[in-house]
Amino acid sequence: MRLTAAIGDLRQALATEVRAGERAAKGAVRTETDVLKRELRGQVVAAFGGKARGIANAWRS
Numbered sequence: 001m002r003l004t005a006a007i008g009d010l011r012q013a014l015a016t017e018v019r020a021g022e023r024a025a026k027g028a029v030r031t032e033t034d035v036l037k038r039e040l041r042g043q044v045v046a047a048f049g050g051k052a053r054g055i056a057n058a059w060r061s
Helices: 010-048 050-056
Strands: none
16 A cells, blocks of 8 residues: 655645745734824823824824
């Protein structure tokens, strides 16, 4: 009895996994950046009052 296994193109499979990891990391960084910006804006408004909304919104991605 002979057993055979087909793996396919290992380089292509690894490249696909690397791209998926890159997308996941990029999404995580983007999400955390948005969270930090919201927190920072809230701190600025709390420290300087409602009139500081323009300053608080000055931080961009």
